[in-house]
Amino acid sequence: MPEFDSFADAYTSGLREVLDGGASVPSVRDPHSKASDFGQKDRPYRELIAHSFRVRDPRKSLAISSALPVNLPYCFGLLAWSLDGRNDVDTPAHYRRGAHEYSDDQHTLSGAFGHRLITAAGGDQVGAIVERIRQDPAHRRTFGLVLEPADNFRRSREYPCAVGVQLFLREDRLTWLTVMRAQQALTVLPYDGFLFMLMHQWAAALLGVEPGPYIHQSGTFHFYDNEIDLARSVTAGTVTSGSLPALPDTPEAAQAAVRELVDVERGVREAAAAGDTAALDRFADTKAEAEFADVARACLTTFAYRKLGDSTTTVDSPAATAEVRDLITAL
Structure with a gap:
């Protein structure tokens, strides 16, 4: 698995891999999927199957590019919304146009990662996992589920891109593994990466340990053909690593x-x-x-x-x- 000092380096490397070796795939046709623009157009894409990367320091969580400026308010809004376990659509819509098109009822987002990890199904999965690790540091029953069996039977505009997360306490540092079924590598990864790397830091702080490596695995790692020029612009330019103050460590x-x-x-x-x-x-x-x-x-x-x-x-x-x-x- 390739390992990088910062998320910015992992992001840039992944884009280059898709540009250089990604397979061409015809458009998804499902009218419930954004991959077909909800049945409105063809969106062929390039992808890598089973792509993974590791970031040594999850505190280096921002990829800053003049070709594709990061929406920092959306980063903070998404994080607050997720850590609060909410699934209302109005919060992300405040920061990002188009959020309502993913909602089946125009009020909620059924696949909201934080909601499914923290407040859905009767409890806080991340909190329970942290407590399990606290009681038994070598534990492996530490997987928090986002995707659920019912998603395969719903006719919904939102089928979560994340499968789930797993935490490991090894050598007094917390490793966080994010498993994605599908990762849009150009315009969405900067926000998914930020969210999960900050959740990683939060979970480490709840355990009173240092955050260890952050690992991101994607079943399909892709961007669309009409984004190829933008991806080339990003990789041809400078992508700078950005950091935020660390969360308190207790x-x-x-x-x-x-x-x-x-x-x-x-x-x-x-x-x-x-x-x-x-x-x-x-x-x-x-x-x-x-x-x-x-x-x-x-x-x-x-x-x-x-x-x-x-x-x-x-x-x-x-x-x-x-x-x-x-x-x-x-x-």
Whole structure:
């Protein structure tokens, strides 16, 4: 399995592999699938079967490219939504156009990863796995399921791309393995990778250990033919690794930081939806306790100002790196 120092390196390498050796596949025809644009067009693609990579440091979770700028507000919004175990469609739709087209009822996203891992089926799978590892560090019954048998019988617009995740505590470091049935390698992997690498860090903090390697396995690793030129532009340019402040490394502090992230995301998003600039001003002026949550506050509040037509107000966080500060300024 190829191993990389950062997610940015793994991302770029994967794109090159698809460009150089990916097999051509005709379009999916299922009208319930985005792979056919829900029955509206042909979307042939290139793919690698059974593609895997390993990232040594999951804290290097951002791939920054001028050819395909990362939507950092969506990264934070997706993370908060997932860690809160929600499946409403309005949250991701706030950050990303087109989210509603995946919803069967225009209210929920049935395959939401965080919802299925944390709140569906009567309990928190990640929390249960962490506790099992705490009690028995060598345990292997540590797989959290996203995909479920019923998905194969539903006629739904959303069939989860993730199969599940597995955690291993080895040599006092937590390895996180994500198994994807299908991974769109160009425009979706930067967000799936960010989400699961941050969940990896969170789970490690709940155990009070360092995060070890992050492993990402995909049944099909692909992008569409009409994205080939963009993929070439990304790989021909510079893809920079970006990092965020680490989550606190104790269970109580990590949980508090996640709660702060969830509360900030919800508060800023609801203020933007209501056009409440006074509330946004309060978020802009009030530093979060956890450094990670504070960078999220700066990013999400700046994005909310942009949503309301303010193109000049940029909220800063002293915890942001220069690369992340540039992403926020460019919103």
